[in-house]
Amino acid sequence: MAKDAGGLTSRAEDFPRWYQEVVAGAEMAENGPVRGTMVIRPWGFGIWELLQGELDRRIKDAGAENAYFPLFIPEAFLGLEKEHVEGFSPETWVVTHGGGKPLEEPVVVRPTSETVVNHFFAKWIQSHRDLPLLVNQWSNVVRWEMRTRLFLRTSEFLWQEGHTAHATEQEATDYAVRILRDAYLDTIESVMRIPTFVGLKTDRERFAGAIRTWACEGMMGDGKALQLGTSHELGQNFARAFDIQYADESGARSYVHQTSWGASTRLIGGLIMVHGDDFGLRLPPALAPSQVVVMVVRADEHTDRASAAIADELRSAGLRVRIDDQTAASFGRRAIDWERKGVPVRIEIGPRDLAEDRAVVVRRFDRSKQSVGLSSLLAEVRSALERTSAVLHAEALAFREAHTTSVETLEEAVEAAAEGFAVLPASEVGEAGEDTLAGYGITVRCLQRADGSLPGVDEGDLSAVVGKSY
RNA sequence: CGGGGAGUGGCGCAGUAGGUAGCGCGCCUGCUUUGGGGGCAGGAGGCCGGGGGUUCGAGUCCCCCCUCCCCGACCA
Numbered sequence: 001m002a003k004d005a006g007g008l009t010s011r012a013e014d015f016p017r018w019y020q021e022v023v024a025g026a027e028m029a030e031n032g033p034v035r036g037t038m039v040i041r042p043w044g045f046g047i048w049e050l051l052q053g054e055l056d057r058r059i060k061d062a063g064a065e066n067a068y069f070p071l072f073i074p075e076a077f078l079g080l081e082k083e084h085v086e087g088f089s090p091e092t093w094v095v096t097h098g099g100g101k102p103l104e105e106p107v108v109v110r111p112t113s114e115t116v117v118n119h120f121f122a123k124w125i126q127s128h129r130d131l132p133l134l135v136n137q138w139s140n141v142v143r144w145e146m147r148t149r150l151f152l153r154t155s156e157f158l159w160q161e162g163h164t165a166h167a168t169e170q171e172a173t174d175y176a177v178r179i180l181r182d183a184y185l186d187t188i189e190s191v192m193r194i195p196t197f198v199g200l201k202t203d204r205e206r207f208a209g210a211i212r213t214w215a216c217e218g219m220m221g222d223g224k225a226l227q228l229g230t231s232h233e234l235g236q237n238f239a240r241a242f243d244i245q246y247a248d249e250s251g252a253r254s255y256v257h258q259t260s261w262g263a264s265t266r267l268i269g270g271l272i273m274v275h276g277d278d279f280g281l282r283l284p285p286a287l288a289p290s291q292v293v294v295m296v297v298r299a300d301e302h303t304d305r306a307s308a309a310i311a312d313e314l315r316s317a318g319l320r321v322r323i324d325d326q327t328a329a330s331f332g333r334r335a336i337d338w339e340r341k342g343v344p345v346r347i348e349i350g351p352r353d354l355a356e357d358r359a360v361v362v363r364r365f366d367r368s369k370q371s372v373g374l375s376s377l378l379a380e381v382r383s384a385l386e387r388t389s390a391v392l393h394a395e396a397l398a399f400r401e402a403h404t405t406s407v408e409t410l411e412e413a414v415e416a417a418a419e420g421f422a423v424l425p426a427s428e429v430g431e432a433g434e435d436t437l438a439g440y441g442i443t444v445r446c447l448q449r450a451d452g453s454l455p456g457v458d459e460g461d462l463s464a465v466v467g468k469s470y
Numbered sequence: 471c472g473g474g475g476a477g478u479g480g481c482g483c484a485g486u487a488g489g490u491a492g493c494g495c496g497c498c499u500g501c502u503u504u505g506g507g508g509g510c511a512g513g514a515g516g517c518c519g520g521g522g523g524u525u526c527g528a529g530u531c532c533c534c535c536c537u538c539c540c541c542g543a544c545c546a
Binding site for chain 2: 227229264335336337352
């Protein structure tokens with residue numbers, strides 16, 4: 001029966017349905033009352049807060065400072081950069097009324113903030129001494145979407161968007177790549193434990209208004225790709241549109257070179273689809289709102305006291321611990337609920353264990369159980385958390401490798417992309433090839449060197465990673 | 471926007487010769503149980519998406535409208 005695995009549809013049976021059931025069953029999010037909107041519940045938001053903390057620290061390490069720009073943007077701003085407006089006009093929400101009356105000038109709800117940020121950059125940047133200007137904001141953005149899916153695509157979503165201005169194109173390129181690597185790639189690999197392809201986007205996939213887009217791409221559990229973070233070089237496009245000029249040492253005026261980059265709550269969708277299994281979510285310890293749940297099997301004074309003591313010990317060691325003493329609910333029900341939420345380690349404490357000064361440690365990643373002496377509990381939990389982190393990455397990497405095929409021709413790529421990614425010489429694709437692939441629902445996810453590393457600007461002889469995507 | 475489907479307790483659904491609205495899960499109370507979705511007993515909760523029509527009588531038949539979901543085109 002399909003419902004054997006903790007009440008969820010199996011991934012193999014119906015992956016999209018499994019995804020929705022995990023999002024709902026783990027109490028992460030649900031649809032808002034307005035089409036395409038999302039309510040992020042405490043468990044989902046707790047994951048986001050941890051992820052946000054990791055990204056924020058790395059962004060600050062890269063020198064950017066946080067700021068905040070308004071939600072409402074004058075409609076006229078959007079039109080100032082030609083490609084940008086063409087790219088975003090179809091997805092904007094426009095406010096036409098306020099205070100019960102039509103607005104004299106309609107206001108756009110930000111789909112992204114390049115325009116309003118650069119309006120201010122023009123004021124703030126006068127001299128080469130004002131550069132580089134490195135600003136990040138955490139915010140919501142709103143876009144019209146045809147079809148929405150919780151976390152993966154919603155009309156309103158949370159993200160961070162960075163905006164920078166530099167004196168030279170080289171500096172801008174370096175910074176865009178630095179963010180991609182040090183903030184995004186590092187967070188996705190070492191915190192989220194998702195194996196990641198990095199590379200350059202083709203012109204077709206480039207951000208509206210950018211000259212180059214760099215991206216992190218992950219493979220989901222169904223073989224499809226998900227873009228996990230992008231970093232754009234805007235060249236001088238917005239600088240010209242918003243007249244952002246600086247005076248160099250000699251007093252000559254030049255337009256700045258810019259970048260913008262973003263990562264969103266979509267990352268949570270990726271987390272689910274990469275690590276989840278038929279029993280629900282599996283969280284990497286770094287992103288688990290509770291890393292350990294101490295389950296009281298049966299309530300009495302012994303188990304209550306013991307579970308509190310264990311929780312204290314683990315907390316003192318810096319772990320996020322939660323006690324589940326809701327013994328009015330059955331044991332099985334509670335075990336399944338925590339499993340679905342993806343808590344990495346469960347400790348079960350009942351009279352049987354306490355009689356021997358032991359506890360049962362359950363690892364979520366393989367659902368293995370082990371009876372452990374109380375004195376070595378902390379060490380066992382730590383080791384289980386480390387194993388979790390290592391295994392999640394290893395399993396995801398093995399899956400991606402098993403579903404990535406090196407091919408030589410477009411025809412072979414189409415065939416291989418039915419199962420996952422195909423990697424082929426970029427020269428075999430080209431713009432015409434991209435059109436062909438698009439006919440099969442396949443896109444070029446990124447261009448990279450043959451060894452998988454990031455290419456340089458205008459570098460030839462690249463490989464194209466292609467596949468179906470979310 | 472094109473093609474398909476659905477609106478009935480919180481969730482998932484059943485409900486056609488039109489005749490007083492049901493089931494599972496969840497929820498509340500009590501007892502019992504608790505080592506992988508417990509058991510028994512009692513209980514609460516519905517303008518059947520909206521409006522009009524046919525009829526003695528409409529969840530069910532007719533007309534109009536609204537919303538949502540799935541597949542495709544757009545996208546972090």
